[in-house]
Amino acid sequence: MMPDLPTRRFGRTELPIPLLSLGGMRFQQSWTDLPASEITSDSQNNLQATLQRATQLGLHHIETARHYGSSERQLGWAFPTTPDPTRILQSKVPPREDPDAFEAELALSFERLGCQRLDLLAIHGINLPEHLEQTLRPGGCMEVVRRWQADGRIGHVGFSTHGPTDVIVASCNSGAFDYMNVHWYYIRQDNSPALDAAQRQDMGVFIISPTDKGGHLHTPSQRLLELCDPVHPIVFNDLFCLRDPRVHTISVGAARPSDLDLHLEAVGLLDHADALIAPVHARLRQAAMETLGEAWLNSWRTGLPTWQDTPGDINLPVLLWLHNLLEAxxxxxxxxxRYRLLGSGGHWFAGSNADALDAGVSIAELDVVLHASPWRQQIPDILRSLKTRLAGEAQMRLSSV
Structure with a gap:
């Protein structure tokens, strides 16, 4: 038996949470909540093997969601055959305008998981101000949660988010939540103010999907592999996240037992994080400077309108960020x-891609809203290049709720 993973105090929950958490997004059979009869033995055996290995290695925090397809059902079947007295179980349920609908989904999560208690419940997807209002208003979803807490069925309540930083900070500042699930990793550090807000409230911080949303690091480009050498990009990104004292745990979105290996390697190297991160960061920065130029890197965000203020809802900040990741x-x-999700991701990934440029949106219209950008002349050609290189069939978010 290997020693358990190191733990950190998960904010005011006081739970000792392992540095690595087993996320339930990738090792279920389907993103549809399949009937029990349609779950295959191969799929269930893979999930069982992944859960068992994670438990043996000390990943005692298991995190899933009501709308992760068959995840809750399959985990509910697997838990009795992989007992863990130290397991911290978390699921997530989206806010609803009707608190009765929210409570019905909460009850279904318990039924699927076969549990009597959730140690952690997250309000899933506080992405817009109205989601926060639905949760916290008198008679809203939080009143349901507090009732279940009083009954001993829920331990601590948090929220998950794909929303803009100001909404995340407002959610933290409300004081209503004990922890948050948030996107923050090497290629995307714009949510740092949210981590600061959570720290001020003594909230636990769980980093969502650092491997997949952190750059498809499970299938890294050759260039990224070379720039991160001698560590794998997954190891580099894990070290970057875990060396930050504001972070308590990161999700391992394993699809199979072997997907745990590189994350375990990162934990083993954590005492040497600064020495390993510094040269890789320097090489990544130098590659960006060589391909994009210092002037661009220092000012590309300047004067960009929001997607709501851009013709065709074109999300210029996201598109130019993707341009940087591609070129560097x-x-x-x-x-x-990410490009193909824009326009079909709803409030989970807001705004549209550049497909409408030169069709429904003219350069003249775009130029009007770019008047404060020092790159107003160059941006249209960048968008055209992205459109040529990345356009294709729209990609739907795996869970649209």
């Missing part, structure tokens, strides 16, 4: 997936 580090599969 060849993150093509990641950029393609």
């Amino acid at each position: 580090w060849d993150l093509e599969s990641y950029a393609r997936a």
Whole structure:
């Protein structure tokens, strides 16, 4: 038996949470909540083997969601055959305008998981101000949660988010939540103010999907592999996240037992994180400077309108960020997936891609909203290049709720 993973105090929950958490997004059979009869033995055996190995290695925190397809059902079947007296179980349920609908989904999560208690419940997807209002208003979803807490069925309540930083900070500042699930990793550090807000509230911080949303690091480009050498990009990104004292745990979105290996390697190297991160960061920065130029890197965000204020809802900040990732580090599969999600991701990934440029949106219209950008002349050609390189069939978010 290997020693358990190191733990950190998960904010005011006081739970000792392992540095690595087993995320339930990738090792279920389907993103549809399949009937029990359609779950295959191969799929269930893989999930069982992944859960068992994670438990043996000390990943005692298991995190899933009501709308992760068959995840809750399959985990509910697996838990009795992989007992863990120290397990910290978390699921997530989206806010609803009707608190009765929210409570019905909460009850279904318990039924699927076969549990009597959730140690952690997250309000899933506080991405817009109205989601926070639905949760916290008198008679809203939080009143349901407090009742279940009083009954001993829920331990601590948090929230998950793909929303803008100001909404995340407002959610933290409300004081209503004990922890948050948030996106923050090497290629995307814009949510740092949210981590600061959580720290001020003594909230636990769980980093969502650092491997997949952190740049498709499970299938890294050759250029990224070379720039991160001698460590794997997954190890580099894990070290970057875990060396930050504001972070308590990161999700391992394993699809199979072997997917745990590189994350375990990162934990083993954590005492040497600064020495390993510094040269890789320097090489990544130098590659960006060589391909994009210092002037661009220092000012590309300047004067960009929000997607709401841009013709065709074109999300210029996201698109230019994807341009940077493509040019500097060849993150093509990641950029393609993100590009195609724009326009179909709803409040989970807001705004649209550049497909409407030169069709429904003219250069003249775009130029009007770019008047404060020092790159107003260059941006249209960048958008055209992205459109040529990345456009294709729209990609739907795996869970649209």
